[in-house]
Amino acid sequence: xxxxxxxxxxxxxxxxxxxxxxxxxxxxxxxxxxxxxxxxxxxxxxxxxxxxxxxxxxxxxxxxxxxxxxxxxxxxxxxxxxxxxxxxxxxxxxxxxxxxxxxxxxxxxxxxxxxxxxxxxxxxxxxxxxxxxxxxxxxxxxxxxxxxxxx
Numbered sequence: 001x002x003x004x005x006x007x008x009x010x011x012x013x014x015x016x017x018x019x020x021x022x023x024x025x026x027x028x029x030x031x032x033x034x035x036x037x038x039x040x041x042x043x044x045x046x047x048x049x050x051x052x053x054x055x056x057x058x059x060x061x062x063x064x065x066x067x068x069x070x071x072x073x074x075x076x077x078x079x080x081x082x083x084x085x086x087x088x089x090x091x092x093x094x095x096x097x098x099x100x101x102x103x104x105x106x107x108x109x110x111x112x113x114x115x116x117x118x119x120x121x122x123x124x125x126x127x128x129x130x131x132x133x134x135x136x137x138x139x140x141x142x143x144x145x146x147x148x149x150x151x
Contacts, residue, residue: 044070044079051091051100061099068102076107077137086111094126106130 009020012030019030027034039046048069055062073079081089090113091105098104108116112129 044073047073047082055100060093061101064100064102064105072102072105072107076133077140078107084110092116107133
């Protein structure tokens, strides 16, 4: 009788994790621990892939390259201030009819992006807001601590 290798789940090798991984998965960690490790290693790449996936999912054109995204994120402070709170930064498409292109994106707070989605805000107000965001990013970069961005 021929013996075959076990194909049922193995334990994840991460300490205190109770997740399982399959023999054909080729990783010693479960998918959740693998994605967490990747997010720690290269957070910008993970955020870029997530943005591209969501854009394609919603049917928006996406021509932004990773180099353009990385430059945008560092210049605007998006890499440090993105998150899930109302004062966190979000990527806004200036022209809703166009997709994600290097000349069509801006970093705005989540609360403003939500307001922009449901109403039309004049361009001069958006320009004033972008100036205020630039001032606060510079203040943050100069050691002014964490500032709360309100709209």
